Amino acid sequence: MFMSSRLFGEALHLLNIPRLPPLGGLGMGSVGMGGGSKGFFRPSHRCISLTHNGKSSAALELDFGNHKTAFRHKTARELLRGLVVLYACAIDPLVNHSYKLLTLGERVLGEKLLGFLVAPFYNQFVAGDSGKELGAVSRRLASVNVRLMVAPMLETDVGEGHDIGSLQGRVTYEGIIHHHSCNSCLTRILLASQFRGASEVQHPHLSFRVQARVSTAYQSLSTEGRVAAVATTAKLLAQAGKEHPAASSCVQALQPLILSDADAEELILSLPRLYKLGDRCVALGVVLAVDAEYTYTNPAINLLTLAMMKVFNCSSTPIIWNTYQGYLKRGRENLEHDLHVVQALGAEVGFGAKLVRGAYLERERSQAQLQGYPDPVNDTYENTNAMYDSMVKVMLQEVARKRDRRAVVVATHNEASVKHAAATMERLGIEPLEGSVVFGQVYGMAENISVPLAASGFLVYKSVPSGSMLEVMPYLSRRANENRAVLRGARRERQLLSEELLSRLSFFR
Numbered sequence: 001m002f003m004s005s006r007l008f009g010e011a012l013h014l015l016n017i018p019r020l021p022p023l024g025g026l027g028m029g030s031v032g033m034g035g036g037s038k039g040f041f042r043p044s045h046r047c048i049s050l051t052h053n054g055k056s057s058a059a060l061e062l063d064f065g066n067h068k069t070a071f072r073h074k075t076a077r078e079l080l081r082g083l084v085v086l087y088a089c090a091i092d093p094l095v096n097h098s099y100k101l102l103t104l105g106e107r108v109l110g111e112k113l114l115g116f117l118v119a120p121f122y123n124q125f126v127a128g129d130s131g132k133e134l135g136a137v138s139r140r141l142a143s144v145n146v147r148l149m150v151a152p153m154l155e156t157d158v159g160e161g162h163d164i165g166s167l168q169g170r171v172t173y174e175g176i177i178h179h180h181s182c183n184s185c186l187t188r189i190l191l192a193s194q195f196r197g198a199s200e201v202q203h204p205h206l207s208f209r210v211q212a213r214v215s216t217a218y219q220s221l222s223t224e225g226r227v228a229a230v231a232t233t234a235k236l237l238a239q240a241g242k243e244h245p246a247a248s249s250c251v252q253a254l255q256p257l258i259l260s261d262a263d264a265e266e267l268i269l270s271l272p273r274l275y276k277l278g279d280r281c282v283a284l285g286v287v288l289a290v291d292a293e294y295t296y297t298n299p300a301i302n303l304l305t306l307a308m309m310k311v312f313n314c315s316s317t318p319i320i321w322n323t324y325q326g327y328l329k330r331g332r333e334n335l336e337h338d339l340h341v342v343q344a345l346g347a348e349v350g351f352g353a354k355l356v357r358g359a360y361l362e363r364e365r366s367q368a369q370l371q372g373y374p375d376p377v378n379d380t381y382e383n384t385n386a387m388y389d390s391m392v393k394v395m396l397q398e399v400a401r402k403r404d405r406r407a408v409v410v411a412t413h414n415e416a417s418v419k420h421a422a423a424t425m426e427r428l429g430i431e432p433l434e435g436s437v438v439f440g441q442v443y444g445m446a447e448n449i450s451v452p453l454a455a456s457g458f459l460v461y462k463s464v465p466s467g468s469m470l471e472v473m474p475y476l477s478r479r480a481n482e483n484r485a486v487l488r489g490a491r492r493e494r495q496l497l498s499e500e501l502l503s504r505l506s507f508f509r
Contacts, residue, residue: 027121053325063452064415065492067500072288073144076504082444083497085124086490089480098477106470117468125444126465126472141462145454148441149289149409149461207248214267215299217257223257223337226303227344232256233303234310235346236268241275274304274493278312281319289354289409292323294365295376298334304342313350317436318407321352326388327361335391339398346454347405351398354409354440357384362481385417392421399436400428409461411440422458430448432458448496455504 009154063069071079088094094101115122127137127148138148218229236253254264268387279286290305292298301322308320324335334352342351361377367376378384395408410421422432430437438459441450456459467473 009107015225019314022243046063062419062456064418064448066452067448067496067503069455070451070496071341071500073451074447074500076501077496078500079504081120083501085444086494086497088121090494092489094397095480098480101472102477103471111470118469120506121476122469122472125442125476127443127466127467129466129468129471134464135463146449146450146460146462149463151463157441191355201461211297211300213263214257214259214303215297217259218299221256221342222259227252227341229257230303230310230341231345231348232304233271233307235274236481237271237307240271240277240309241269255444266418270304271494274308278308278320282312287321287352289321289352290323291354292325292356292358294367296361296367302334302338306338306345309342310345310349310353313352314346314348314349317350317404318350321354321407321409323354323356324391324483325356325386326391327378328387329360329378330376331358331378331387332391332394335394338396349404350407352407352409353395354369355388355395357388357414385414388412388414389417389420392417393424394423396424396428396437403430403434403436407436409438409440411463413441413446413449415449418422420457422453430456437461445490446493448493 035129053328074082097104102114102118105117109117127134134150141147218226221229232253232255254267257264259267276289280286290301290308293301305320305322309318309322312320322338323340326332328334335355337413339351342349358377364377365375376389392408392410395406398406399408410418412418421437421439423431425437438461439450439453440461440463443462443464450460450462465475467475
């Protein structure tokens with residue numbers, strides 16, 4: 001793979017260009033997402049009606065190979081920056097050592113100079129760290145009918161500035177940031193509400209080891225036992241929002257979960273913060289999508305997220321959503337299990353799902369090999385594609401059956417999966433603008449998918465990280481490592497970027 005030689009000199013110059021100033025455009029209100037009788041994501045733009053044999057058929061007309069459509073809202077400088085960044089992200093040694101390079105760069109160059117050097121990467125994938133910067137991004141996306149999904153940077157990992165190489169470093173750090181994480185979440189939720197957007201969070205409330213032990217306790221229960229555990233946790237969560245009872249007095253109430261008193265108390269102490277997040281989202285009309293992590297911590301996340309659904313998803317369309325990973329062999333089983341749990345909690349409880357392929361493949365496989373348990377990840381990429389598409393089908397059938405109580409984000413950069421989902425929506429009679437089904441891609445990538453989808457009348461969101469340079473760059477480094485296959489495989493997008501940039505350069509000849 002080679003970059004056009006006539007672009008190379010421009011690319012070197014681009015690496016020293018700071019953030020572009022905000023551009024004018026549509027007002028924030030045009031990025032609308034609010035409650036309504038036909039679903040939470042009420043659109044603010046009109047659907048382009050496409051027909052096939054006399055019937056609406058936007059799915060059949062989707063074209064993800066038109067560079068003029070995909071990048072019409074981008075400047076030539078932005079196109080060049082995107083091309084350079086995506087090529088850089090396809091270089092394995094650079095991705096492998098990105099965090100070490102960032103750490104060394106900060107120590108040798110200082111924060112300001114390092115920020116200047118990594119600005120192209122930051123500007124490509126991050127929306128900034130203020131309402132003004134998010135507003136600028138919001139207006140740019142609104143010009144092509146795409147919306148914001150704000151992702152606060154809350155997670156940390158081994159080696160990210162805390163006791164490198166030691167798991168205890170992560171445990172201690174997460175114990176310290178409980179309240180900081182909650183406040184950061186609340187700030188991002190408020191920002192998201194200003195742009196009528198959604199918010200993604202990584203679960204910040206339990207230390208890593210307690211998550212693992214709660215996961216083991218929850219996973220060991222029968223399906224009926226898990227329903228009872230979720231119902232009990234939901235009851236304690238609702239109480240925590242009103243009374244703040246002493247944790248020690250609630251330990252026995254966590255049955256049937258079998259936990260030590262210390263672990264039970266830590267779980268209970270997290271509930272007031274969870275209630276505050278859920279309550280704020282309901283008040284502001286912001287969807288809260290909780291991210292999945294590793295198979296050995298996901299059950300604890302599922303327990304608490306399902307409990308939040310029981311408390312906050314009963315009086316309106318779903319506000320609290322959970323994430324399900326298609327790269328797992330049990331991906332569809334996990335989704336169907338939680339749907340069963342929610343159904344058992346009561347017909348009035350709404351269920352929202354964000355469907356992703358997953359980002360922890362290498363970590364999951366190495367952990368399975370180290371601990372001596374079966375590899376939880378699908379054996380082939382084709383198996384993952386089939387699993388993901390089957391999960392999308394399950395959720396779309398649920399939406400068709402209970403449109404006011406089910407909702408889904410189809411979060412993928414895979415063109416075939418997007419077309420499969422759009423065709424399934426059409427077959428099930430789900431109108432793109434009903435609002436219960438939306439598509440999602442990462443900010444700074446997959447414009448050739450997001451823009452045509454939105455132009456055809458589908459609801460499309462960009463997952464937009466928000467935070468300072470120091471907060472975000474370690475996150476981006478880890479995500480680059482976890483998603484190296486996606487970044488390395490973005491050949492089509494690089495090709496389309498090159499074609500669009502060359503077509504604009506040719507115009508000035």
